[in-house]
Amino acid sequence: MENNRAQWGSKLGFILAAAGSAVGLGNIWKFPGKAFEGGGGAFLLMYLLIVPLIGMPCMLSELAIGRAAQSNVVDSFGRLGHKGYAWTGWVGWSVAFIITCYYSHVGGWVLRYTVSYAVESGKVYADPLGYFYNMLGYDAAAGSTFIPWPVLIFAALFMAVCCFIIIKGVEGGIERFNKIGMPALFVILVVLLIRAATLPGAAPGLKYMLSIDASKVTPQTFLIALSQAFYSLSLGMAIMITYGSYLPRTENIARNTFMVCTMDTLVAVIAGFMVIPAVFATLGPEGVGKGGGFAFVSLAGVFQQMPGGAFFGFLFYLLLLFAALTSTISLIEGIVAFLIERKGWRRTPTTIAVGLIMFLIGCLYTCSQAALPIKGIWFDFKNGITYPAFCDAMEFLTDRIMIPVCALGCCLFAGWSWTPQNVVAEVEQGGIKFGLVKFYSFLIKFVAPAAIIVILAVSLFTGTTLS
Numbered sequence: 001m002e003n004n005r006a007q008w009g010s011k012l013g014f015i016l017a018a019a020g021s022a023v024g025l026g027n028i029w030k031f032p033g034k035a036f037e038g039g040g041g042a043f044l045l046m047y048l049l050i051v052p053l054i055g056m057p058c059m060l061s062e063l064a065i066g067r068a069a070q071s072n073v074v075d076s077f078g079r080l081g082h083k084g085y086a087w088t089g090w091v092g093w094s095v096a097f098i099i100t101c102y103y104s105h106v107g108g109w110v111l112r113y114t115v116s117y118a119v120e121s122g123k124v125y126a127d128p129l130g131y132f133y134n135m136l137g138y139d140a141a142a143g144s145t146f147i148p149w150p151v152l153i154f155a156a157l158f159m160a161v162c163c164f165i166i167i168k169g170v171e172g173g174i175e176r177f178n179k180i181g182m183p184a185l186f187v188i189l190v191v192l193l194i195r196a197a198t199l200p201g202a203a204p205g206l207k208y209m210l211s212i213d214a215s216k217v218t219p220q221t222f223l224i225a226l227s228q229a230f231y232s233l234s235l236g237m238a239i240m241i242t243y244g245s246y247l248p249r250t251e252n253i254a255r256n257t258f259m260v261c262t263m264d265t266l267v268a269v270i271a272g273f274m275v276i277p278a279v280f281a282t283l284g285p286e287g288v289g290k291g292g293g294f295a296f297v298s299l300a301g302v303f304q305q306m307p308g309g310a311f312f313g314f315l316f317y318l319l320l321l322f323a324a325l326t327s328t329i330s331l332i333e334g335i336v337a338f339l340i341e342r343k344g345w346r347r348t349p350t351t352i353a354v355g356l357i358m359f360l361i362g363c364l365y366t367c368s369q370a371a372l373p374i375k376g377i378w379f380d381f382k383n384g385i386t387y388p389a390f391c392d393a394m395e396f397l398t399d400r401i402m403i404p405v406c407a408l409g410c411c412l413f414a415g416w417s418w419t420p421q422n423v424v425a426e427v428e429q430g431g432i433k434f435g436l437v438k439f440y441s442f443l444i445k446f447v448a449p450a451a452i453i454v455i456l457a458v459s460l461f462t463g464t465t466l467s
């Protein structure tokens with residue numbers, strides 16, 4: 001197959017870029033809350049089993065599909081002889097599009113908080129919830145709402161930085177940025193871990209994360225861990241196929257998969273061991289919550305009570321900022337690569353146009369948090385038709401349906417249509433012997449699809465969100 005596509009400049013470049021995609025807000029802000037809910041050690045144990053048994057085979061398949069096809073997410077399936085799977089690519093492409101709309105806005109919030117801790121931590125501490133609401137356009141004291149221009153500008157800035165890096169290309173932009181961003185992220189993470197673990201009163205939190213509470217080992221916890229793993233590893237959304245297509249034939253995909261998954265998991269686990277003990281030490285176990293409010297509101301209490309808190313707070317949001325940037329970049333690359341190849345458009349105008357559209361849709365996400373009553377529409381078999389806030393509807397659509405559907409398509413493709421033999425042949429291209437053929441086939445044919453179908457069914461029939 002002819003090969004005039006962009007390629008990663010080095011092995012490390014690819015690994016850092018793929019790990020940069022995987023390590024995102026999901027690891028640092030979602031994982032600790034879920035680990036807490038799931039009983040600490042019990043959740044960790046399940047997660048540590050799910051990553052190698054389900055996450056790794058899926059990532060290996062996506063990378064192999066991309067590299068074998070040397071194409072974007074939609075066309076890859078056709079190039080490998082199965083045009084009928086183009087829908088999988090379309091779903092993946094669309095998920096990346098929708099997620100970028102809101103992920104980049106949350107990136108804007110993070111940027112706002114990075115600046116806030118640098119210049120006005122006192123204001124954040126004085127009223128953490130009020131500060132957060134105010135950022136989103138709600139004045140709690142007066143009960144009034146307004147358009148939150150400042151945070152929209154931060155989101156625009158965040159998107160502009162991502163687009164700038166994408167325009168610089170695969171090697172000159174994405175790889176280069178990740179080579180700085182990812183090591184910086186690791187250093188900050190370790191500094192924060194040490195800070196948290198040495199806080200007086202951190203021990204109960206550490207203990208909680210290490211002890212296994214059997215009553216928490218439930219199917220529900222398992223499913224939460226499972227869907228967290230998909231999200232965290234950036235699976236089911238076009239990314240790894242696109243990134244795999246830039247991999248040279250000589251690269252060992254199996255080893256790269258292992259390294260990326262390990263790095264992603266390591267960051268999540270370290271984040272858990274940093275956030276939970278810190279919250280236990282300052283606010284007590286009641287302080288642990290989930291989602292945006294947790295990262296932005298509860299943690300203010302943590303930093304306020306910690307010696308050197310404003311500085312560590314600033315570092316924490318800087319960490320989140322790097323994580324969000326490298327992930328958003330991967331999402332945009334997946335979207336842009338398809339448009340450039342399929343439509344023959346040029347990289348720069350395509351990136352700018354797509355970035356602008358996604359930013360504007362994202363404004364509805366940020367504004368529907370509090371400022372404007374914009375609604376979406378939703379259906380599940382438990383609650384029927386409902387009209388959640390637009391921002392929630394966006395997340396439901398991607399997390400509950402589209403990611404599992406795309407991931408399922410990839411598994412069925414690799415397991416049953418293109419077949420594991422071809423995946424393995426692609427893995428062995430670089431002259432490597434892949435020793436786990438039977439095990440991989442079994443996982444990708446049966447275990448992973450079954451797990452994904454269960455996620456999908458539970459989301460649709462019980463109306464719960466698992467990610």
Ligand code: PHE
Binds near residue numbers: 022234328
């Ligand atoms: N894996 C990222 C995280 O953990 C999220 C993400 C999803 C990034 C999809 C890119 C693509 O936050």
